[in-house]
Amino acid sequence: MSNQLLQVIIALVVGVGGIWLLYWGADRLVNMLPLRAATALRPWVFVGPALLLLTVYLVYPAINTIVLSFRDRRGQGWVGFDNYVDIFSDENGRLAIRNSIAWVVVVPVLAVAIGLAFAVLADKLGRRTEAAAKSVIFLPMAISFVGASIVWRFIYNFRPEGFGEQTGLLNAIWQGLGNNPVAWLLSEPWNNLYLMVIMIWLYTGFAMVVLSSAIKSLPGEVLEAARVDGATEWQMFWRIVLPMISSTVMVVLTTILIIVWKVFDIVFVMTGGEFGTTIVAERMITEFFTFRNQGRGAAFAVLLFVAVLPFMTLNIRRFRAQEEMR
Amino acid sequence: MSTATRSRTARPPRRAIRRGAALFAALALFAAACSSDGDDGAEPAGGGGGTSGEGSGSEGTTDMSGADFSLFGAPTGVEGEAMQGFLSVYNDETGANIVYEGSDSFEEQLRIRVDGGNSPSVAFTPQPASICDFANAGQLASLEDMGFDIPTMEENHGKFWMDLGVCADGNHYGIPWFPNYKSIVWYRTSLFEDRGYEIPETYDDLVALSQQMVADGVTPWCFGFGSEAASGWPATDWVEDIVVRSAGTDVYTQWFRHEIPFNDPQIADAVNRFGEIFFGDGFVLGGTENVAAIDFREAPLPLFNEEGGCAMHKQGSFIANFFPPGEEDEVSFFDFPSIDGNNAAMGGGDTLMVFDATPEAVQAVKDWITPDWECVLASPSGGSASELGGHGVEGVERLPGHKDVPLDCYESETARNQAEAVRDAIADNTFVFDASDLMPPAVGQGTFWTAMLDWSRGAQTDQVLTSVESSWPQP
Numbered sequence: 001m002s003n004q005l006l007q008v009i010i011a012l013v014v015g016v017g018g019i020w021l022l023y024w025g026a027d028r029l030v031n032m033l034p035l036r037a038a039t040a041l042r043p044w045v046f047v048g049p050a051l052l053l054l055t056v057y058l059v060y061p062a063i064n065t066i067v068l069s070f071r072d073r074r075g076q077g078w079v080g081f082d083n084y085v086d087i088f089s090d091e092n093g094r095l096a097i098r099n100s101i102a103w104v105v106v107v108p109v110l111a112v113a114i115g116l117a118f119a120v121l122a123d124k125l126g127r128r129t130e131a132a133a134k135s136v137i138f139l140p141m142a143i144s145f146v147g148a149s150i151v152w153r154f155i156y157n158f159r160p161e162g163f164g165e166q167t168g169l170l171n172a173i174w175q176g177l178g179n180n181p182v183a184w185l186l187s188e189p190w191n192n193l194y195l196m197v198i199m200i201w202l203y204t205g206f207a208m209v210v211l212s213s214a215i216k217s218l219p220g221e222v223l224e225a226a227r228v229d230g231a232t233e234w235q236m237f238w239r240i241v242l243p244m245i246s247s248t249v250m251v252v253l254t255t256i257l258i259i260v261w262k263v264f265d266i267v268f269v270m271t272g273g274e275f276g277t278t279i280v281a282e283r284m285i286t287e288f289f290t291f292r293n294q295g296r297g298a299a300f301a302v303l304l305f306v307a308v309l310p311f312m313t314l315n316i317r318r319f320r321a322q323e324e325m326r
Numbered sequence: 327m328s329t330a331t332r333s334r335t336a337r338p339p340r341r342a343i344r345r346g347a348a349l350f351a352a353l354a355l356f357a358a359a360c361s362s363d364g365d366d367g368a369e370p371a372g373g374g375g376g377t378s379g380e381g382s383g384s385e386g387t388t389d390m391s392g393a394d395f396s397l398f399g400a401p402t403g404v405e406g407e408a409m410q411g412f413l414s415v416y417n418d419e420t421g422a423n424i425v426y427e428g429s430d431s432f433e434e435q436l437r438i439r440v441d442g443g444n445s446p447s448v449a450f451t452p453q454p455a456s457i458c459d460f461a462n463a464g465q466l467a468s469l470e471d472m473g474f475d476i477p478t479m480e481e482n483h484g485k486f487w488m489d490l491g492v493c494a495d496g497n498h499y500g501i502p503w504f505p506n507y508k509s510i511v512w513y514r515t516s517l518f519e520d521r522g523y524e525i526p527e528t529y530d531d532l533v534a535l536s537q538q539m540v541a542d543g544v545t546p547w548c549f550g551f552g553s554e555a556a557s558g559w560p561a562t563d564w565v566e567d568i569v570v571r572s573a574g575t576d577v578y579t580q581w582f583r584h585e586i587p588f589n590d591p592q593i594a595d596a597v598n599r600f601g602e603i604f605f606g607d608g609f610v611l612g613g614t615e616n617v618a619a620i621d622f623r624e625a626p627l628p629l630f631n632e633e634g635g636c637a638m639h640k641q642g643s644f645i646a647n648f649f650p651p652g653e654e655d656e657v658s659f660f661d662f663p664s665i666d667g668n669n670a671a672m673g674g675g676d677t678l679m680v681f682d683a684t685p686e687a688v689q690a691v692k693d694w695i696t697p698d699w700e701c702v703l704a705s706p707s708g709g710s711a712s713e714l715g716g717h718g719v720e721g722v723e724r725l726p727g728h729k730d731v732p733l734d735c736y737e738s739e740t741a742r743n744q745a746e747a748v749r750d751a752i753a754d755n756t757f758v759f760d761a762s763d764l765m766p767p768a769v770g771q772g773t774f775w776t777a778m779l780d781w782s783r784g785a786q787t788d789q790v791l792t793s794v795e796s797s798w799p800q801p
Contacts, residue, residue: 073799091793158619160612162545162628183619186783272555274779275618279715289434290769292459293799 022049029231057269063303068298083299092278097303099192100261100280104307107199108256112249113198115207120237123209123215134212138205138239145202145265153270188276195277198266205261207252214248215241247322254315261308280304327593351631365637371541390481393422395447398439399676400703402433404647404722406418411717412703419714424690431555433771440465440681447682448691450503453763454677457500457771458493467683468497482728483695484752490759491677501691504727505675507744508563508642514629516656517637519545527758529568529665533602539637540608547609548636549617550625551779558775560622561782563761564604564640567672568596569663570758582761584798588769589791597787599665604782611636623648629657642674643744647722654721660742661747671751674760675727697730704735705744711735731755766799773797 026045028037072079087093096118118137140148157168158181166172171181185191218241226240242249266279271277273286280300288297399408406428413426427446429435433453435643439445440460451457460466469476469491474496480488483502491500511532517523521542526532536546551560570578573592580586581593610617611628626645628635630653639645640662646654661669678691693699701712705723708716711734723741729752736742751757762770777790 158616159624160616160620162548162631163620163624164627183616186616186619266773268555270554270555274557274776285434287768287774289437290764290771291799292437293768 011162013302035061046094065298065301065305068294069302071295071298073293073295075298081296083295084303087294087299087303090194093283095276096280096283096300097271097276099276100307102192103199103263103279104257106193106204107260108253109127110196111200111256112207112211112253112267115204115252116211116249118204118208119215120241122212131147134205134208136264137208141200143202145263146269148198148202149266149269156270158183158185178261185271185277186275191277193274195266195270198270203256207256210247210252211245214245217290220245230325241269247318250318251315251322254318257311258308258315261304280307344730347635353685363564371388387781390420390422390686390689391683393420393424393684393690395682395684395687396425396427398427398429398432398436398446398449400430400452402426402428402430404719405644408576408703408717408719408722408724411719412699415702415714415717416690416699422686422690428523434585445681445689447684448678448680450678452674452676453489453767453771453779454500454675454759455764455767457491457677457679460681461491461493461495461497461499464679467501467680467688468495468499469501470497472680472683472688474498474501481572482730484585484729484755484757486755486758487675487677487727487752490764499679501678501680501695502727503676503678503695504700504724505673505748505757506642506644507671507673507725507748509567509670509672510643510659510744511638511640511662512626512645512657512659513638514635514656515658523637525660526663526665526731529571532663536603536609536638540606544636545608545611545636546638547603547791548611548625548628548639549604549614549782550620550622551618551782552621556775557618558779559762559778560625560641561600561778562770562774563642563672563760564600565593565596565778566761567640567662567670568599568665569593570670570672571668571759572596572599574668575670575758578758578761582764582770584765586799588795589788594791597781597791601787613785615787617782626657643725643741646740651721654738654740659744665673671747671757672760673748673757674763697726697728697732698729700724700726701735703740704731705737705794707737709737710736727752767796768799 023046027042030042030045033041068075069080069083070080087097115137118134122133125133145152154167155169157166158171159166159168160181160183166175166181168181168184170184175181184194222240222244223236226236231239262281263277264285267273267277267279267282268285273279273282281304284297284300284304287293287300291297350406397409397413399406399409406426413424416422417424433456436449436456445465457466458751461468464587467478477489479498479502487502487505488498488500491498491501493702494693511651518525521544523535523538524531526535539546549560551558553559553769566578569581569592572595573581577586577592581588581590604614612620622641622645624772626639626641626649629637629639629649649657660670678694678788680687680691694703698712698714700707702714702716703724704712704719704726706716706720708714709732709733716735723736725741725745725748726735729749731745733742733745733749736745748757764770765774766779773794774785777794781787783788
């Protein structure tokens with residue numbers, strides 16, 4: 001144990017000291033150059049290491065994954081587009097794509113809509129109450145996907161007759177209303193929606209916090225002018241607030257959307273992709289690690305990459321536009 | 327597969343911390359090519375130290391004080407504690423410092439760790455099919471290189487089990503450790519006694535008994551196919567137990583090796599025979615459509631209900647660990663009945679793999695599979711046979727993977743009976759493994775499970791078997 005501790009300390013000293021030395025040394029070297037050359041070179045010297053790391057840890061694996069998606073299950077021989085053909089001709093692959101599309105439509109829209117509603121309504125509360133209400137809604141953000149899934153297993157839990165009392169919250173309520181208990185996670189296709197609810201629960205808080213701050217930063221004069229002109233709260237929201245925060249709404253929407261494309265934990269923990277709930281990211285993990293089919297796993301990864309790309313670009317464009325406006 | 331279930335485990339292994347530090351240093355120094363290829367293992371461990379090969383029961387001559395490595399496996403909870411208990415006895419006895427790490431998502435985690443160059447020294451897997459994936463990639467040390475005596479091992483642990491670890495180069499890579507016995511039907515003893523039901527000898531008797539029970543107002547069966555990401559496997563056990571009896575061991579072997587198609591009529595027959603029980607009118611507690619939602623760990627619990635429960639439940643020996651504590655005596659078990667006069671023993675088992683063949687690791691593995699150490703692993707006290715005691719965790723007993731483990735290692739009558747059946751089967755080499763563990767993972771851990779879940783919820787036999795056949799990976 002002490003040996004390991006020593007290793008950690010040495011690693012820290014060598015690492016941190018090494019970085020400092022590297023930058024210090026590089027800076028001195030640059031300083032020796034003529035002023036004009038030094039000015040031109042200095043940014044590259046400082047950004048260079050980061051660029052190098054980015055290339056090694058991000059660009060290279062991405063290219064490698066794309067290459068791998070054209071190889072066989074062991075990642076050796078070339079198979080052309082076979083992996084992609086398989087995905088689109090396989091019933092399960094198509095189902096995964098359909099479900100993923102449903103996820104990226106439903107989850108971001110509902111998370112943002114609910115978050116926005118909370119943000120607007122909380123704005124009308126007193127300062128203390130608002131902070132308390134927002135904290136409660138933001139709280140789930142702190143829970144991991146797996147943790148949240150385990151929590152929701154207790155909500156959706158189901159026991160058929162003979163297997164004891166219902167322990168699931170939802171079934172307890174459902175039974176209290178005089179219905180028979182339901183195996184929620186088996187009821188296709190609605191079980192997809194039940195899984196999406198978990199994600200919405202997690203990300204509503206995120207949407208709310210960001211949108212709330214956007215609303216708060218709206219110039220008071222505009223709102224006051226609208227009030228003076230006799231606008232109702234409803235009109236104010238649709239005609240003034242929403243248009244003015246629309247770029248923030250888009251950023252939040254696309255951010256959640258990108259996360260939704262990539263989420264696999266919820267499906268993996270709750271149903272393992274059975275009962276018609278499989279999604280692209282879950283197929284990727286299962287094909288790659290469980291089925292050991294490297295080519296098809298990589299092909300699913302590339303699909304995800306391609307699906308996320310336009311939203312990523314959109315997000316960056318929006319962000320830039322916003323920066324320029326300031 | 328047996329108890330392998332998946333969710334996350336959070337405990338960071340010590341090695342990971344050490345590697346984390348190394349990685350940090352590498353990052354900090356911009357040593358871009360920081361990834362080492364991990365422990366390629368497979369150095370022939372010359373001084374394996376075993377005296378007369380394995381099976382001698384000797385502690386060996388290797389100095390174990392340098393044995394500082396981790397053993398990685400699937401058992402968690404009480405089963406994991408039993409592994410830790412076993413290792414602490416071993417560490418105390420030999421001066422080794424071996425740590426056990428259990429993970430609920432063992433299969434994924436092991437692959438992630440090995441691919442990430444962070445493989446454990448020794449691991450034991452419930453999926454023998456995965457052994458050759460690692461071996462063919464050069465990540466495992468072969469038994470030949472480590473100095474194991476193969477013919478002796480085949481005699482002691484069964485040739486069938488040893489053959490499962492033979493990979494592309496013809497060498498052995500799997501070391502049989504402890505089995506599960508799955509050809510078991512648990513039943514509520516008092517119910518059978520009160521109503522005078524007889525233990526069925528044949529499958530037809532079993533169907534007839536179930537009908538009799540329904541007529542008497544008793545629900546015969548409890549089923550539960552739920553197991554998170556591994557849902558469906560309990561159903562495959564039924565099919566396998568029927569195939570090995572109705573079609574014979576040869577067809578069973580051809581089936582998992584895909585020498586006959588998955589939708590062969592003999593397999594379809596077996597599934598339909600399972601249907602005689604599964605879809606029998608009033609046979610299944612809670613209704614067949616809900617079976618997929620019942621967790622396999624909760625499935626046997628209604629056996630212990632005085633009223634409104636069920637009478638029988640088929641599941642491997644390990645399920646006794648999930649029985650309500652103190653009530654284990656309310657149930658007993660009978661062997662899965664014969665079909666057309668054929669009997670067989672189907673099970674699973676944990677097979678050791680050595681990733682990093684240090685002399686200490688090899689010696690430890692050789693020790694663990696001896697009758698003496700299997701006796702320590704067998705029960706909390708090691709029974710009257712163990713001189714070294716047991717693993718110390720109440721309620722956990724492990725069956726013998728060596729034909730000479732004394733029956734006196736066991737505390738409970740149940741475990742002793744199963745141990746006898748398994749030990750005899752190993753000695754006769756009639757102990758076969760769960761076929762779904764032996765199929766390619768895309769089938770055995772994928773479409774076969776899905777097929778049985780769909781089937782349990784009303785899909786046609788031919789349809790689900792054809793979908794499995796079409797999913798069988800091309801060689």
